[in-house]
Amino acid sequence: MNEAGALAYYLTDQVDSVSHVLDDEGNTLSQIQYQPYGETFVQRGDLNFSPKYNSQELDRESGFYFYNARYYDPGIARFTSADTLIPDEHNSQGWNRFAYVYNNPIGAKDPTGHVPQKSCGPEYCGGGIGGGGDSRGSHWANTSKNSDIGQGPSSGGVRGSSGNSGSSGSTKGSNNASNANRTTGVKANSDIKSRTPVGKSSSGQNINAYGEKLGPSGKPMRHSQQHSTQKSAKDAAQRDGNKRQPVKHVKPENGQNDHYHSVDRKGEPVSNGVHHEFFK
Secondary structure, three states: OOOOOOOOOOEEOOOEEEEEOOOOOOOEEEEEEEEEOOEEEHHHHHHHHOOOOOHOOOOOOOEEEEEEOOEOOOOOOOOOOOOOOOOOOOOHHHOOOEEEHHOOOOEEOOOOOOOOOEEOOOOOOOOOOOOOOOOOHHHHOOOOOOOOOOOOOOOOEEEEOOEEEOOOOOOOOOOOOOOOHHHHHOOOOOOOOOOOEEOOOOOEEEEEEOEEEEEEOOOEEOEEEEEHHHHHHHHHHHHOOOOOOOOEEEEOOOOOOOEEOOOOOOOOOOOOOEEEOOOO
């Protein structure tokens, strides 16, 4: 149940990070994507649910995740305290007591805060990883594919996690969130609208009426990051542009949210730059 006492169902990816939260009618309550090491990249909808990255609980005051044995800081991709165990003395990464999952966050998780585990999503289980089923981190391979929702860098492979809090055990693994929606009969989130391709770029890429490149789902390939205040969005865009004054777009005609984005030395918007959205 969520904080309001209503039933909520969590869909997770191959490292058990919660990507979608659904109500008991299959409506999308929240959608979230992460940077590889756990920083939030895009989040839409209700923010008031506890399990997020790796299905661990986020401490909202500190911004750290609680991993049972210790806290983890996604901003620096390190635990905040040294591990009391050496999980694998034959692996050089195992001697770094602050490192997270041998520096392979897409192919592994660490639910206890002590011992990294290879993830068991559809792309990782079957023939062992790196040769002969060797589970040590020095042989793990990064073969994850990105989801095309939001075109962010978070890992795809959305599935219902049987055994995670509030998850649906009948939902099978799939390679992207749209397949998960078809499998479970989930309605598409009303604020995530598909665009019909209206042309092609000089390189043959489908584009919409605003010149934005479109992914396989028909959605714009746009990188966006949401901020709680206008100032934080502006500051982030200014950092992206090496302290140059960013451009502010309010009520854009192409359906985007209000946002700032960085500029190059000529004052032109950076190609494929991040849109730093704000709502206040």
